[in-house]
Amino acid sequence: MQQQKISSKQIADMESRYRARLINSLSGFKSANMVATVDAEGQPNLAIVSSVIHLGSNPPLLGFISRPNSVQRHTLENILQVGAFTLNSVEADFASLAHQTSARYPKHQSEFEAVGLTPQFDNEFAAPFVLESSVKIALSLKEHQTIRSNNTEMVIGQIEAIHLPREIVQPDGYLDIEGMEWVTISGLDSYHVTQRLFRLEYAKPDKALVPLSTNGEQSEWPSEPDKLS
Structure with missing residues (x-):
């Protein structure tokens, strides 16, 4: 396989969409999750993200990156208002619907309704879950940091509850997520199912x-x- 070198100047000179696809592909396969939120008036919002990361298990923390808040970011605004959000798995049979939530719908329109997914509310938690997802995680906002290098926003949440199928939980705590066809993402728009080695x-x-x-x-x-x- 022939190698090529791409310099930082070449990267800077690239057409913006080409550069975004290239750089987003460099980190390899990423997790696919949907962030579900609600605003102070009860309007639900749903957005797919590929930047969820594990930050620690005691306390149990997960984080994700939101793009710069230079324009309206409904997910981030809702989390800062309400202090709660959920992360929901994306599975092969509805991955295209999850991808559609990345479209820029107006704030008054629910992505759930627009793409055909179902909000699931729990009286003990403010933010909705995605009914179709097998793994649903309720998180309370713990930290919100602006990354000065590019003004992206890091949201850190503490896990308050987990809803998942009993059969994927192994005796040592490992989750067999491959068995439920939880998809991964490469780049901005390529979805994959996995094969365990x-x-x-x-x-x-x-x-x-x-x-x-x-x-x-x-x-x-x-x-x-x-x-x-």
């Missing part, structure tokens, strides 16, 4: 790696040539 035990410098089965028990290597010792 293997699970691996906790790595130590003086111990050969041991593969694990889905439920966390020791297993066999799927192919001998890739075995590490």
Whole structure:
């Protein structure tokens, strides 16, 4: 495969949409989630994001990046108003509907209604969930930071509740998300389902790696040539 070098000047000179697709593809596969919010008047909002990151498990924190708040960002505005949001899995059978939530609908129009997804409300939490999603996470706003390098906004939430199928939770806490066809994103617009290679035990410098089965028990290597010792 022939290599090429792209300089920072070439990147700066690129057409904006081409540059966005290229740079967004560089980090590889990213998680696909829908952020569901509601404003102070009860108007729901739904937006797909590919920037959700794990920030810690005690306390349980997740974050995501919102684009600069130079124009109306309904998701960010709602979270700052209400202090709550939900993250909802995107699965293969409705990935195209989730993608459509990235369109710039007016604030008074619910993306749920516009794309054909269903808001699910819980009396114990302000923000709605997505009924069609298998994994639904309720989060309260903990921090909101502006990243000075490019004025994007980082939203950090603490997990208040998790709704998910009992059968995907393995005995050691691992979630078998592949089994429910939770999709991933590459670039801005390419959706993928995954194929697991293997699970691996906790790595130590003086111990050969041991593969694990889905439920966390020791297993066999799927192919001998890739075995590490």
